[in-house]
Amino acid sequence: MMRCIHCMYIFFLLSAAGISCKKASDNPQPTPVIETFKLITATINSNEATPQNGLNVLPVIKVIFTAAMDRNTVVNGIVLSQSNGTAVALNASYQNNDSVLILQPVIALAFITKYILSVNSTLKSKKNTALSTPAVINFITQIDSSDKFPVIGDSALLDKVQKQTFKYFWDFGHPVSGMARERNTSGDLVTTGGTGFGIMAIVAAVNRKFISRAAGVTRVLKITDFLTNSCTQYHGAFAHWINGASGATIPFSTDDDGADLVETSYLMQGLLTAKQYFNTADITETDLRNKINILWNGVDWNWFRQGSQNVLYWHWSPNKAWIMNAQ
Missing domain, CATH: 1.50.10.140 (Glycoside hydrolase 144 (GH144))
Structure with a gap:
C-alpha cells in the first residue's frame, strides 16, 4: 500500500512539471515597439508654416514632433538661413517633454528677405531615432515701413x-x-x-x-x-x-x-x-x-x-x- 502511494506522488509531480512547461511555452516574450519620430506640424506666428510673405522680423516658429527630441541634435537638425546660405542664430525653448520646440531669431531678421527653415534627418529623438519626415519651409519678411528721413511737408x-x-x-x-x-x-x-x-x-x-x-x-x-x-x-x-x-x-x-x-x-x-x-x-x-x-x-x-x-x-x-x- 505504501508503495502505491509513493508511486502516485511521483506521478503527480511529473504531471505538474509537464503542465508548467506547457504554460511557459504558450506565452512568448512581446515584440519591442519601434519608435516613430515624425514632424506633426510647424507654425510661424501661430499660422501654418506654408510659404508666407510679409512676416515680422522676429517671428515665433513652433515645431511639434511625435516624440521627444535629443536636444544635442537640434542645432544641426533645424536650421534657419537666408536664401544665400547665411545661417541665423536662434533661441530655442522646449515644451511637452521636449516634443515641442519653440524657436525665435536672436536678433531681428533683415527686411524684405527670403528665409528657409530646414528640418532635416540629422535631428534625432532621445531614443536616437532619426527624423523620418524632413521639411523645408520658406517665408519672406516684411518691408521696413519706418521713416528713414525726417518727415517734411x-x-x-x-x-x-x-x-x-x-x-x-x-x-x-x-x-x-x-x-x-x-x-x-x-x-x-x-x-x-x-x-x-x-x-x-x-x-x-x-x-x-x-x-x-x-x-x-x-x-x-x-x-x-x-x-x-x-x-x-x-x-x-x-x-x-x-x-x-x-x-x-x-x-x-x-x-x-x-x-x-x-x-x-x-x-x-x-x-x-x-x-x-x-x-x-x-x-x-x-x-x-x-x-x-x-x-x-x-x-x-x-x-x-x-x-x-x-x-x-x-x-x-x-x-x-x-x-x-x-x-
Missing part, C-alpha cells in the same frame, strides 16, 4: 525732388560737352533726349535760384556749341547716343546708328524752352538764342516724312537707310 518734399533731379544733370553733366550722361557711370556716353531733360531742369533751377542765371546760360551754351561744332548731324537730327568728348555717334543698336528723331525732339523741346526763358538783351543770352534757332531750324523735319508721307519716321541711318521703318 508736401511742398518741401517737392522742392527736394526738384532740386535732386536737377543735381543729376548738373553734377554728372559731361565735362566737355555739358550733355547728360545716360547713367552716372556712363563715362563719355551721353544721351540726346536726356540732354533735353537736363536743359529743362537747368531752366527750373535758375528760376528756383538753385543756381545763378549766368551759370545756367553758360552750361546751355556749352551744350549748343558742342552740338553745333562737334556732333554728327543727320539732316539736322542727332543720334540717340553720342560720345560726349568727341561728338561721334555711338550706335544704340545694330541698325540704329544714325538719326533718332524722337531723341532729337526731346532735345529741341529743352532748347526751345531755354530760348524762351533766357530772353534778355544780354549779349550772352542773345548769342544763346541765336544758336538755338540755328539748331532748331536745321532739323529737316519734312525729310523724315520719307517721301512726303503724313507721318514722321523715327530712325534713319547713313548705312542702313530706313531699315527700322518705325513711324
